[in-house]
Amino acid sequence: MRRPGRLSLVDIILWALRIAIVVGVALGSWATLSAGRLTGAAWGDLIIGGIALGSVYALIALGYTLVYGVLLMINFAHGDVFMFGALTGFFVADALAEAGFLDANPIIGMAIVLAVAALSSMIVAIVLERVAYRPLRRAPRLVPLITAIGASLFIANSVRGLYGEQVKAYPTLEIFAGKLNIFGLEILKTRAIVIVAAVILMLTLYWFVERTKTGRAMRAISEDKDTAALMGINVDRTISTTFAIGGLLAGAAGVLYAIVFTQVHWFMGFVPGIKAFTAAVLGGVGNIIGAMLGGLSLGVLESVAPFLLLSGFGVPSPNQLRDVIAFSVLVLVLIFRPYGLLGRPESR
Amino acid sequence: MAGSGSIWRRALIVGLIAGVVVLYLTTVGIVLAFAERSFLTGVTSMGRLILAIPPLAAGFVVGSRSGSVGARLAAGLLAGAVSGAILALSLLFASAVDIRGVLIRVSAPLIAFVAWDQEAVTGATINLALAAGLGLAGAGLRVLPPRFRVPLMAAVIGVVIMSLLERFLRPRLTELDFTDVARFLYQGGGLTIPAAVLTFVVVAIGAVAWSPVKAGARRSLAGADPGQRSTIRAVLIVLAIATVLYLPEVVGSFFSQVLVSVGLYVLLGLGLNIVVGYAGLLDLGYVAFFAVGSYLTALLTSPLSSLGFGWPFWLALPVVILGAAITGLLIGAPVLRLRGDYLAIVTLGFGEIARLLFLSDALKPWLGGTQGILGIPDLFGVPRIEVPILGVISGPELTYYPLVLFCILAIFVAHRLKYSRTGRAWNAMREDEDVAEATGISTINYKLLAFAMGAAVGCLGGAVFATHLESVFPGTFNILVSITVLSIVILGGMGSIPGVVLGSLALIGLPELLREFAEFKLLVYGGVLVLMMILRPEGLLPDRARQLELHEAEEETGPDSGPPLTAASAGTPIGHGESP
């Protein structure tokens, strides 16, 4: 590693990796497409499903990105904040369904479920920040991360103790069943609702961060915390607000996730949490638009890639490996482009 | 700001927190799990003890303020009362409203237990009064001068520990034909009153005698010359080794199994200690090395695997270690340039990818998919061996002794590295990577080295594990293993070798004694991580330097020391703190 011209072992490994990926993707895609295993409609279905899933990821990713922007830390427990909303929402939905309210007034009913879920996630997020993260504001960077891991374990297992281990199923609504026909595409109603709701939430968030005083304060803190404090911004309160917003979004995402997947349980936060973080990094951590785009991209990638790439190689049960694809995206992005698609590399 | 008003407010807040804690312990299910376990035979159960601790602690905390004794006691009373009130109100609520649909633990048995098998109102009142009394007692404890308080607390803790040991001591004493002793100590699952009194007295006397004895020992040690000192050290080491060797004999066959688990995690902990503790690289995917070691061993030694070589363990071992080092390099190389948080997440990603691949149908022909690989032969290839001094070794001992050997080896290597040029380089790199690099340390090489060593140890652990279970299943190798090992290292102290041993004993060994806790093991791990980071980030047995490193850092402004190596977000300032 003496002279710049000569390659090191590390460089060789990285280049081999790059080549392997490009070749793999190309070959797999070509094999699948030329074999014509799936129809256009099937691909469309996968893509729409990916978008729906991706919008959920995007909502969770926003929480990660906002917190990273102001605190430069990865809130590892954010996935469990998402889970808490989904579970709390379940109890409300279940109660409303039993009472017959949900079938009679589905829109209002689901809105209530959404609100409760979002609020309960928000509370967990605020408490989390106050108890676990605030005392460690000045600690070396590994310390808050380890704390976050501990908090994640704690929250997930507390829920397991409180609500029980069993998987719970959200009540299915008549009004959500079936498909819509938009521009000739057949879309499951559940997916359509999720996408619409998510977009509304994302737009609201964008407006909030760009137009309101608190949003400006958040952006100021993410640029320079100390100067922001000197300018009269209440740093503690703004950080709490940031966590609160992230929590709200995550809780809502929990309900939306449940609408599509129906089943919720105490450990459901782990994998979506990591995937949402992947989405945040993919878009460029700290970048709100990036989180949204990253989420959508990841959702689509995760849905389409197993079939596009892996079945091309004749891999059995490619769907099993969709998580592998998602995690691979995480690893690859962090290795090759840690500042994300919308970020710029730091010059050295 | 100090005034009579603030002590009451503090009492209220502390009491509130204690009340919430009590509520939490109840609704999460811990209280009920321990409700059946007897603490003192015929007197009370562990569940009651658990309910008693928060108000007691609340009183203790509140009683620390300076002020008149009366005020402090009263404040303790108040804190306890508040805590009790919360429980009481919740009890009334739960008996009136059936919330079992949501909080599944709040069942009739639990309510009955909390209410002392009385009517709700009576039970609530009892709890309120008791909690207030406990708060008072806690404050009283604080008010006592240390020379009374310390022996008292030590004695009580001693009694609790003695009671907890019932699970282990009673059957063991019976096995060793000390049935009378066992019956004296334990009845009906709990400690007998006479035994409790005895323990109390013994520990109290011990606590009082501890200081003078320790001072005396230190004095004579200081007076000894170097020759005598190294003799003493040698004797201590021999004693330690002898203890370790005879441990399986002492604890019996059941707990020998526990010893194997503890030993395995000690080994894993030592490996992760090099990566996290020495080099400062937070590896959340450490389980991947463990898995690779297990699978490689399985593939090479099991005749039923896809390779079917059927090699003996000791022949496969060098190949496994080599494979480990290569895996370490492959995982380490791409992630070298990443900063702390990102490194952690990437390694987590690797760990998960590994698990999913081991599990997948795609790789089933080679790795066995969900069914894993069976038929791994024992470490020595035979189920029993005759060994001098120790006699016949069989069962878990067959794994235990090689494990001890490997642990000692790992400790030796880690110790040697720590106090060498390599160890210094790691230290420097961990403290200030950019300056270390500029001082001539190739951080890339040293990071790779740390990964490779950690991988080697992890794979070694995996190899032993595979022969112990005689099979490997992909489900075993999940992130919880990584987190457990991390918790052990954190609890004991990052970079501390004795810490790893303590951590493993505490987090792996202790749950075996507290079987009721098994369900809540992960909860405890999570809580431990958070508490350790907030209260004592350097761990329980740190070396001096680490303690200062972690506490001093909190006083400095800003977490960054130098230009970050990757972009955090657009607009991260570059070149911190130095005028360009």
Add this chain to the structure above:
Amino acid sequence: MSSPFTAPSADDTVLDPGGERGILLEARAVTKRFEGLVANRDIDFDIPRHSIVSIIGPNGAGKTTFFNQLSGIFQPTSGSIVFDGVSLVGLAPHDIAELGIARTYQNIRLFSAMTVVANVMVGRHVRMKSQWFDAILGHPGERNEEELAHQRARELLEMVGVRRRYEDDLAKNLPYGDQRRLELARALASDPKLLLLDEPTAGMNPGETRQMTDLIARLRRELQLTILLIEHDMKVVMGISERITVLDYGEKIAEGTPAEIRANPRVIEAYLGKQAHA
């Protein structure tokens, strides 16, 4: 940039790695750009062997950025840096350290949780050879090397004036002046040819400053060092430098002997700003 006091032109600097005199480090047209901010623009700079040279300039002039490129923490956006016949561009910092450049830092950057002796021994890292397997085996060669390094560390600490009793204390606990001296000892431990000192007397009172200045001069003499300083204290700069280079807004605006620089109107203006002073 038509100042009569610019550096000797390119033709009379000769790359003379083996020679007694000659230029140890030659930088040409060094430019460093950070996303729109040009921290160094087109800087030419020579350091003659065994000399003491200073870089001065107002805050934000680009001095430390230049330093950082010499030690490899930053890579120049363009330009060349040649040290003793070897190009530094593209080298990793640890390679540069191995070639013989060592430095201290503006805000002291010691390994604060390591002991004083350990800090210096880390400085010696590049001149030691033991690898991890040597450490594990613990053979006489390794032990000998450690012992020698330890001795050398003690010698250097004594040379810079850190009291013996601090040896096993944590670096964090040292008084400020001793911390600066420790950083110096750490830099010297690698037997460097070129020593970069970034504001070595920052935060010192006049007495300590004088001590440090004398120390620097003595080190140059006894260890045959070449020294490049960044300094704000003009007494130090004028007293010890053979040649001074002045930066402002990332550009070199003057170069010459202390007397020449003192009288240079551009320099005076740079420090006082555009405000007219009666």
